[in-house]
Amino acid sequence: MDIIVEKNSRLKGEIEVPGDKSISHRALIFGSISEGRTEISNISKSIDCLSTLNCLKNLGIKIEEKQDLVTVQGDELKEPKNILDCGNSGTTMRLLSGVLSGQPFYSVLTGDSSLRNRPMDRIIKPLKMMGGEIYGRENNRFPPLTIIGKKLSGINFKMEVASAQVKSCIILATLFANGYTRIEEPYQTRDHTERMLKFFNGEIEIRENKIFVIGNQKLKGREIYIPGDFSSACYFIAGSLLIPESEILIKNVGLNPTRTGFLKIIERMGGKFEILNKKEICNEPIGDIRIYYTKKLNGVEIYPEEVPNIIDEIPLIAVLGSVSRGKTIVSGAKELRVKESDRIKSITTELKKMKANIEEKEDGFIIEGVDRLDGAIVDSWDDHRIAMSLFIAGLIADGKTVLKNAGCVKISFPEFFDKFKGLGVYFEISDQKGE
Numbered sequence: 001m002d003i004i005v006e007k008n009s010r011l012k013g014e015i016e017v018p019g020d021k022s023i024s025h026r027a028l029i030f031g032s033i034s035e036g037r038t039e040i041s042n043i044s045k046s047i048d049c050l051s052t053l054n055c056l057k058n059l060g061i062k063i064e065e066k067q068d069l070v071t072v073q074g075d076e077l078k079e080p081k082n083i084l085d086c087g088n089s090g091t092t093m094r095l096l097s098g099v100l101s102g103q104p105f106y107s108v109l110t111g112d113s114s115l116r117n118r119p120m121d122r123i124i125k126p127l128k129m130m131g132g133e134i135y136g137r138e139n140n141r142f143p144p145l146t147i148i149g150k151k152l153s154g155i156n157f158k159m160e161v162a163s164a165q166v167k168s169c170i171i172l173a174t175l176f177a178n179g180y181t182r183i184e185e186p187y188q189t190r191d192h193t194e195r196m197l198k199f200f201n202g203e204i205e206i207r208e209n210k211i212f213v214i215g216n217q218k219l220k221g222r223e224i225y226i227p228g229d230f231s232s233a234c235y236f237i238a239g240s241l242l243i244p245e246s247e248i249l250i251k252n253v254g255l256n257p258t259r260t261g262f263l264k265i266i267e268r269m270g271g272k273f274e275i276l277n278k279k280e281i282c283n284e285p286i287g288d289i290r291i292y293y294t295k296k297l298n299g300v301e302i303y304p305e306e307v308p309n310i311i312d313e314i315p316l317i318a319v320l321g322s323v324s325r326g327k328t329i330v331s332g333a334k335e336l337r338v339k340e341s342d343r344i345k346s347i348t349t350e351l352k353k354m355k356a357n358i359e360e361k362e363d364g365f366i367i368e369g370v371d372r373l374d375g376a377i378v379d380s381w382d383d384h385r386i387a388m389s390l391f392i393a394g395l396i397a398d399g400k401t402v403l404k405n406a407g408c409v410k411i412s413f414p415e416f417f418d419k420f421k422g423l424g425v426y427f428e429i430s431d432q433k434g435e
Contacts, residue, residue: 001407003417005394005427006375010245010293013423017233019044019226020254021412023284025052025091026168026196027224031072032061033099033175034200036221040070043226046412051087055096055109058084074221079105083144086111088340088411091165093143094123098169101132102176103149110144114340114382120145122161123169129155130173130181154179154215161335162308164189167211171197171204177215185209189308190258192284199224199283227254227286231312232413234262235388236423238316240291241271242323242396247292248423249276255285261309263289265317269297269324297324299369304332311335314364315347315389321367322356323396330364340411341383350378350390354397375399384411391416395425402430 024044029052031038043049053070057063060078064071077099086092086109093109097120100107110116121141127134133148134140154177159166162185171193174181188209197204200219205212233253240246255278266273271294278287299321302310307330310317314333321328336343348360353376357368375397380387387406394401409416417427 001405002430003391003403003406003427004430005391005401005403006399007397008243008395008425011236011240011243011248011423011425012246014249014251015236015419015422016251017228017236017253017419018046018413018415020229021046021049021231022091022190023192023196023226023254024049025095026192027226028052028056028063028070028072029095029099029172030196030200030219031221032056032059032074032077034074034219034221036074038072038074038221039223040072041068041225043070044229045414047087047410048089048091048412051085051089052092052096055084055086055092058082072221077103080107083108083110086115088112088115090115090118093120093145094165094169095172097123097127097134097145097147098172099176100147100149101127101130101134101173102152105149107147107149108144109147116143118142119338122163122166126155126157126166126170127173129157130177132173152177154181154213156182158184159186162187162189163335164193164308168193171211171213174213174215175202175217179215181213181215183211183213185211187305187308188258190256192256195283224282227281227284228252230254230256230259233289234313234316235392235416236419237262237266237273237289237291238320238392239395239420241266241294241297242320242392244293247290250289250291252286253289255287257285258309261306262313262317265300265302265310268300269320270294271297299324299326299328299367301329302331307333307335312385315343315385316392318347318351318358318365318367319389319393321369322351322358322373322393323371324369326369328367328369331361332363334363339383339385341381341386343383343386346381346383346386347389350386351393353378354393354401373397375401377402377404379404380406380408382408384408384413388413388416
């Protein structure tokens with residue numbers, strides 16, 4: 001599917017974005033390994049979360065889907081009769097690897113061509129330290145992963161890479177281990193797993209960047225509401241900041257402080273927004289965000305310690321920096337090179353086609369803001385974050401922008417284009433294939 005978009009006039013209205021993808025993955029997994037029933041409302045309908053749901057069904061978990069409610073009947077996991085397909089979802093593979101390493105059976109996890117080239121040694125190392133038996137391709141570096149379940153033991157582990165997926169994998173493995181585990185992060189990463197473990201009556205202690213988890217825990221099923229996905233909301237925030245006369249309200253969006261680093265960046269750039277109706281639901285902060293057009297944003301420098309909490313939004317920050325006053329510099333973001341695409345290379349390559357003044361670095365990029373972008377034929381690299389970021393660039397570029405292979409947005413945000421249409425954005429679909 002290709003999208004043709006031209007410079008748009010104002011965005012106006014109210015929207016709600018779909019349920020948070022990260023929290024949805026975790027709710028499905030925690031519900032499956034807890035006693036009793038878990039009812040999940042406002043779950044993400046992304047392809048990634050569907051991968052987690054299907055893997056759990058193949059592990060013998062009963063999951064019912066009725067409109068906006070998903071019911072999970074917690075039970076002992078059973079050996080799958082086939083290979084578990086994680087699709088494009090690194091979260092599915094890394095989190096389930098932690099759970100499966102402590103089960104008394106054999107399992108294999110694979111994924112699409114993109115996922116099979118994403119690094120898994122970062123979870124294999126701690127799982128082996130815990131007594132797990134897990135093997136990957138190319139000397140335990142890449143999927144498919146073969147797991148022979150063992151009785152695990154807690155460990156002391158100092159993470160080399162700041163990764164919520166790695167941390168969550170170890171926490172989940174500890175729930176099936178003897179003793180306790182101590183994890184030390186180089187920088188704080190998103191803490192949905194820690195919050196959800198407490199919500200499901202689990203025990204966990206956090207002291208600054210150190211996490212302590214007790215093994216062999218019994219969890220209780222709960223009713224859980226998934227807040228709107230903050231990473232999805234960011235594209236509407238960016239569009240409203242950049243398009244003249246825009247003003248929108250995004251309702252019921254997650255405001256977890258380990259996820260909202262993008263708002264701090266926007267604040268430093270001079271962007272206008274306000275947070276309203278803040279409250280806490282199911283151990284997660286939630287509220288509304290009102291965003292206003294900001295005539296000129298300022299370039300900003302982003303430091304390595306900020307990167308973990310804005311990792312999904314960095315390609316979008318590149319778009320904002322491209323038309324901001326002065327320089328925008330991103331450092332310490334080498335992790336972007338091992339996402340669904342090499343996101344440093346992909347966003348740099350495509351924005352250059354639109355006449356952005358952007359220079360690729362090994363761990364980020366340097367951008368000198370220009371007055372305008374030009375429409376161009378750009379490609380998503382089959383990466384949902386790149387596709388959505390380039391769509392925003394197309395909304396402010398002079399002339400016509402053709403976004404090739406835009407159907408990949410379904411990986412995280414199937415409703416993306418429809419939500420923008422509801423705010424008054426006009427675009428064309430040039431090819432219905434694969435829609």
